[in-house]
Amino acid sequence: MLNQKWLIIIAQTTWKTIWQIMMSNLAPSDNGNYQRPSSQFRNIIAENTLYAPEKNRYTIYAGLSCPWAHRTLIVRKLKGLEDIVDLVIATPSPADGGWIIPQGSENCYTLKQLYSKSDFTYQGRCTVPVLWDKKTQTIVNNESSEIIVFLNDCFNQFSSRPELNLYPDELKETIDHWNDKIYHHINNGVYRCGFAQTQKAYEEACYGLFNLLDEIELLLGNNQYICADNLTLADVRLFTTLIRFDLVYFGLFKCNLKRIADYPNLSRYLKDIYNLQGVAETCNFELIKQDYYGNLFPLNPGGIIPLGLPHIN
Numbered sequence: 001m002l003n004q005k006w007l008i009i010i011a012q013t014t015w016k017t018i019w020q021i022m023m024s025n026l027a028p029s030d031n032g033n034y035q036r037p038s039s040q041f042r043n044i045i046a047e048n049t050l051y052a053p054e055k056n057r058y059t060i061y062a063g064l065s066c067p068w069a070h071r072t073l074i075v076r077k078l079k080g081l082e083d084i085v086d087l088v089i090a091t092p093s094p095a096d097g098g099w100i101i102p103q104g105s106e107n108c109y110t111l112k113q114l115y116s117k118s119d120f121t122y123q124g125r126c127t128v129p130v131l132w133d134k135k136t137q138t139i140v141n142n143e144s145s146e147i148i149v150f151l152n153d154c155f156n157q158f159s160s161r162p163e164l165n166l167y168p169d170e171l172k173e174t175i176d177h178w179n180d181k182i183y184h185h186i187n188n189g190v191y192r193c194g195f196a197q198t199q200k201a202y203e204e205a206c207y208g209l210f211n212l213l214d215e216i217e218l219l220l221g222n223n224q225y226i227c228a229d230n231l232t233l234a235d236v237r238l239f240t241t242l243i244r245f246d247l248v249y250f251g252l253f254k255c256n257l258k259r260i261a262d263y264p265n266l267s268r269y270l271k272d273i274y275n276l277q278g279v280a281e282t283c284n285f286e287l288i289k290q291d292y293y294g295n296l297f298p299l300n301p302g303g304i305i306p307l308g309l310p311h312i313n
């Protein structure tokens with residue numbers, strides 16, 4: 001009996017220590033609060049600059065499970081830029097914890113090689129999405145919130161839907177206001193729940209997340225989208241988190257005070273966006289589950305992937 005008790009204590013202490021080491025690699029934190037590193041490549045696309053808008057000059061590297069990369073896939077579709085901005089899909093490699101480029105592209109087979117090609121001194125995280133310039137062989141930008149603005153604004157002369165403006169001047173202030181809140185409490189908020197390393201950090205993130213979901217639920221009782229009848233970048237940014245919510249964040253990231261399915265207005269909103277032309281093609285539910293549950297080892301050491309799928313159609 002004593003032996004069994006000691007076995008449990010040793011196993012728990014060992015596992016907790018290993019878990020903490022793995023978590024600090026996966027998710028840098030301050031007092032248990034997850035701190036997302038900031039993106040390092042922040043150039044812009046603009047006429048008469050090094051990175052001028054041109055047809056087939058740029059490539060987006062994205063992963064289908066990643067909510068940040070998903071933003072760029074949706075805006076590329078909605079704006080009709082599939083023949084203008086190229087796309088390469090990367091896949092996660094659980095063995096080395098990075099992204100691989102299965103087709104090889106620019107002679108690179110890993111995202112790390114692509115980052116090094118652009119800047120061989122780069123030491124930061126190699127994240128998707130990446131906006132790559134084939135002409136100068138450099139990364140233009142690796143921050144999704146900025147890449148989607150370029151996709152919205154800069155390629156209209158080539159776009160099949162130039163009239164669609166997801167970031168109109170008269171709504172910019174409102175969109176930015178919502179973007180800030182949604183980023184902190186929802187987009188990054190789910191990660192702050194899932195990657196929290198203390199109970200306090202988790203609870204703060206979780207209450208913040210559900211308070212804002214409750215607020216948006218009320219707003220959507222009157223509005224079709226965040227900014228009344230206009231689909232904007234704020235909706236794209238909210239959508240990519242909501243579509244993963246019941247599927248992975250509810251269980252794996254412990255965001256489980258409610259499901260999105262329990263919110264009637266948010267559920268309606270999610271379906272409306274999902275059913276916009278081209279959006280459903282950017283969503284791969286099986287892959288999202290596989291990548292999150294399969295690759296975030298410290299959160300799911302057994303690697304079991306749950307069966308449920310969202311009811312969205």
Ligand SMILES: N[C@@H](CCC(=O)N[C@@H](CS)C(=O)NCC(=O)O)C(=O)O
Pocket residue numbers: 038039065066067068069097098125126127128129142143144145
């Ligand atoms: N700030 C970035 C975040 C992108 C990001 O965190 N991507 C994740 C996938 S969901 C990634 O590639 N992580 C790899 C790593 O951190 O090593 C953005 O919004 O573009």
